[in-house]
Amino acid sequence: MGSRSSRWPYVRKLAWDRDRKARAPCHICGMAIDYHLDPSSAPDSWEPDHLIPVAKDPERELDLNNILASHMRCNRARGDGTNGENELGKRSRIW
Numbered sequence: 001m002g003s004r005s006s007r008w009p010y011v012r013k014l015a016w017d018r019d020r021k022a023r024a025p026c027h028i029c030g031m032a033i034d035y036h037l038d039p040s041s042a043p044d045s046w047e048p049d050h051l052i053p054v055a056k057d058p059e060r061e062l063d064l065n066n067i068l069a070s071h072m073r074c075n076r077a078r079g080d081g082t083n084g085e086n087e088l089g090k091r092s093r094i095w
């Protein structure tokens, strides 16, 4: 499903800048995120998480109010399958 908007990389960057400046903690576990790390480069690095999963509401994919800071580790560990944040779109589960 190549449904990612072409504007996503831009919006993702905006969210990264916003959260890095604010030193926003992970909204899943509440712990600090290491903003010295490149996004999605390590378990403690920043990764954007959609509060309302894109799979549920594609129109909110680019809504910064719907994008929260999370650890890559937390974001990927949730495993509820509703959050297709994995960069390569590896989630190929059939709904």
Ligand SMILES: [Zn+2]
Pocket: 026, 027, 028, 029, 030, 031, 070, 071, 074
């Ligand atoms: Zn976390």
